[in-house]
Amino acid sequence: MELTAGRRILPPRMHQVSIAILALLVLAALFAPIVARYDPAQQSLQQLAPPGGGHWLGTDALGRDIFSRLLYALRTDLILIVPAAALPMLLGTAIGGIAGHFGGVLDTAVRWIADVFQGLPVYVFLIALVAVLGRGVTSLLTAFTALGWIVYARLIRTEVRRVKEANFVAAGYLLGHSWTGVLWRHVLPNANRQTAAYFVFDLGMALQGIAVLSFFNLGVPAGTPELGAMVAEAQIYLRSHAWLAAVPGATIVLLGLCIASLGDYVRARSGGES
Template sequence: MTVSPPASGPDVVVKSRASRAKHWTRSAAAWLLALTILAAVFAPLLAPADPGQLTLNQLQPPSADHLLGTDALGRDVLSRLLFALRTDLMLMVFAAGLPMLIGTLIGAVAAYFGGVLDAALRWVADIFQALPVYVLLIALVFVLGPGTQSLLVAFSVLGWVVYARLIRTEVRRVREQEYVSASYLLGLSRTAVLFKHVLPNSLRQSFVYLATDMGMALQGIAVLSFFGLGVKAGTPELGAMVSEAQLYLRSHWWLATFPGITIVILGSSVAALGDRLRDRGEVGR
């Protein structure tokens, strides 16, 4: 029997360096995300001023008195940034979490019981997949009016289909497992088997996609708020802060720079979390 020697050479070194770089990048992203969440949670304690307080110190550059400067209405940018994090994190979680909840329930029930329900789900999902999602999202928010409720309704109406497709595939696979058949022999009803055994073992891919979906939801919320279709005027929100800074991009750089960098950091951190969950899911299979 011939034993192959362990792989070595430049390719192995490159792969090892790439693996270490990926590990450190994801670790940094995890720490940044954790710090962002902590900053949002403790915003009332960390903010040096009321985020909505108007003063006569308009358009002041970053200084010891205002670490990130002030905006055109004299409001402290750091305070607004901290409270904007609370707004965006909350909207991001619910804008992705509500569609997951709705889509998971619909997809699991349709796939498990089959028949007309499963056929109807496939038909509806095919229609939704063929439609321009972002155009419909803008149209829905425009009809419903700006505000957090409108955002959540729009994201839920358009986002549940992906989760329904994911859970449908997993439920159809899990329901054929031997332990599911054994559950019927123990006298459990089909509904009990679905919610006690099939559904809990079918959620891995949905959670993996949830992390990615939160990043996309953050971008969507920021874009809608930038165009005045997101949160109500005056509410601290990252996209709205960038929008308010349009007239001062060249003369007062800090107004758009700090919220813009925050969007990039938060979105990248959530995306890195999604990549880590996806890799773990592939290894666990």
């Protein structure tokens, strides 16, 4: 990709396609009440109907329209993955910024905690934590925050330790700014280049985590349309009605690939790659 002064840098064709698909998925979820042909909870006598004119993607074992449930499940997951990635980013940035700026005991503690958690099986620990906290949105967000802030803290801590030695930081103190003002106005804005890219990738990780937890009946409340839960409900029909699991499963894969492609583009831009 060429860097040309005065011209906007466009992503490669693959990124363009991925971003376009991601935008369509987001719009479909946003306007699910308008696009969906049926109530996602509405049951009927047309149980396990194949894809056709009346039901574009067929119906499940309770006669519920798969297309409508897919739209609302997509809506549920997209609503959840944003705070699931944003909360640990905010907490980790705050802790890592303070630790890197002052050093000392807090800096040592953050480094030690990061080293410990790096060796843990994330999904096993996530499932165990949600199992202890109980099913529900609050438990999901608490578990993701408890596990996810460490990576952001480690990233920001390293960058802050580098940036705080710059002349403009010393100039901020000479101008009478407090340590909080220097940290939030001068240090962090120059130390978060990797954070934006990791946040996008973290959206994909949150999507996988929520789908896995819902598959094991530890995610969203029962009855709520969710992609992982739809796969779990369909697993007993894999031989006879494979589309029941294939449709939400393919949606998870497609959404994850689009988010990964967007994260790759953001990383390239933030890193100055061409």
